[in-house]
Amino acid sequence: MTEKTRREFLKTGALVGLGAAAGDLIPEKAWASGRSERESRARSGAGRPTVVASQNGLAAVERAMDLLLAGEDTLEAVVSGVNIVEADPEDMSVGYGGLPNAEGVVQLDSSAMHGPTRGAGAVGALEGFKHPSRVALAVMRYTDHVFLVGAGARQFALEMGFKEENLLTEKARARWIKWRATLSEQDDYLTPEQSHEGVWDLGLEDSWDGARRYGTINCCAVNGAGDISGVTTTSGLSFKVPGRVGDSPIIGAGLYVDDDVGAAGSTGRGEAVIKSCGSMLVVELMRGGMSPKDASLEALRRIVHFTVEKRLLNDDGRPNFNVNFYAVNKSGDHGGAAIWSGRQYSVADADGVRHEDSAYLFERRG
Numbered sequence: 338m339t340e341k342t343r344r345e346f347l348k349t350g351a352l353v354g355l356g357a358a359a360g361d362l363i364p365e366k367a368w369a370s371g372r373s374e375r376e377s378r379a380r381s382g383a384g385r386p387t388v389v390a391s392q393n394g395l396a397a398v399e400r401a402m403d404l405l406l407a408g409e410d411t412l413e414a415v416v417s418g419v420n421i422v423e424a425d426p427e428d429m430s431v432g433y434g435g436l437p438n439a440e441g442v443v444q445l446d447s448s449a450m451h452g453p454t455r456g457a458g459a460v461g462a463l464e465g466f467k468h469p470s471r472v473a474l475a476v477m478r479y480t481d482h483v484f485l486v487g488a489g490a491r492q493f494a495l496e497m498g499f500k501e502e503n504l505l506t507e508k509a510r511a512r513w514i515k516w517r518a519t520l521s522e523q524d525d526y527l528t529p530e531q532s533h534e535g536v537w538d539l540g541l542e543d544s545w546d547g548a549r550r551y552g553t554i555n556c557c558a559v560n561g562a563g564d565i566s567g568v569t570t571t572s573g574l575s576f577k578v579p580g581r582v583g584d585s586p587i588i589g590a591g592l593y594v595d596d597d598v599g600a601a602g603s604t605g606r607g608e609a610v611i612k613s614c615g616s617m618l619v620v621e622l623m624r625g626g627m628s629p630k631d632a633s634l635e636a637l638r639r640i641v642h643f644t645v646e647k648r649l650l651n652d653d654g655r656p657n658f659n660v661n662f663y664a665v666n667k668s669g670d671h672g673g674a675a676i677w678s679g680r681q682y683s684v685a686d687a688d689g690v691r692h693e694d695s696a697y698l699f700e701r702r703g
């Protein structure tokens with residue numbers, strides 16, 4: 338959909354003919370059987386269709402909005418949006434090309450929530466499938482459970498017909514080998530300096546700073562009828578302990594949707610979000626009347642208050658990590674906030690597809 342067409346629709350409420358092809362990223366055609374009912378609800382709604390996502394989600398919010406405007410279900414829209422990022426090897430925090438765990442294995446986490454049906458599905462430490470969000474969706478649709486992990490999640494994905502593939506790109510493998518070699522001088526893995534070879538010969542980019550990252554994409558949407566859904570998907574903390582599961586697949590932590598109120602999701606240090614039930618807290622604060630931005634800031638204050646471990650504090654006694662929340666309410670108001678300044682979030686609404694600055698608690702120096 339062109340920007341002009343999108344704006345016309347969002348301002349007039351008119352449904353225009355769209356070729357919003359989701360292609361093979363929407364394999365679940367059976368799920369679309371209730372589409373005409375959803376389309377008429379979307380048309381009749383007086384709300385404001387809005388999609389929010391993390392900073393890396395610009396393409397995701399654009400696709401999700403195109404699908405919303407074509408009458409697609411909110412969850413199908415956001416999952417199709419994040420599928421773009423899951424398939425992108427250049428985003429090394431999500432899906433294919435994600436950085437592996439400490440043993441060089443890519444383990445993915447994802448959760449999905451569908452507001453109108455109060456549905457939820459999640460997978461943790463899933464190996465070998467580039468769209469864990471689709472597997473999470475299948476858990477929601479085709480089981481009586483919410484959360485499958487590890488070998489069981491893999492078996493379920495195979496049974497459901499998802500294609501197993503190697504997710505470790507050469508770029509990600511090179512970074513893992515360098516990380517492993519620089520970890521300790523007491524082990525047997527050598528850096529080029531230690532082996533007198535001089536340079537890395539792994540195709541490593543010079544620009545890589547060697548830092549571990551949390552990454553992740555979250556995407557939440559409300560349509561014109563006020564239906565709300567969300568999804569979060571990630572390869573998690575790079576070089577993590579095998580089996581480590583972050584906040585992303587945990588309902589209430591990395592994602593929460595309440596169709597009466599709104600939706601929220603997170604990126605950043607998952608351990609901090611899990612301990613504060615972060616996304617549920619944001620939604621509960623919105624239920625109490627806070628705006629998405631203020632609710633996100635308040636949840637971040639809770640995380641700061643809970644952070645007492647010396648190893649997690651800087652010299653000023655503030656967290657030495659970042660957490661970001663993204664939130665949208667039933668009316669289409671949206672907000673994003675981070676502990677530290679300098680972050681942005683992605684939005685698609687009547688004003689177009691864009692990045693907006695996230696609110697923050699602390700100004701990052703230097």
Ligand code: GLY
Pocket residue numbers: 551552553571572573574582583584585591603604605606607608
């Ligand atoms: N927030 C992503 C993670 O901690 O895995």
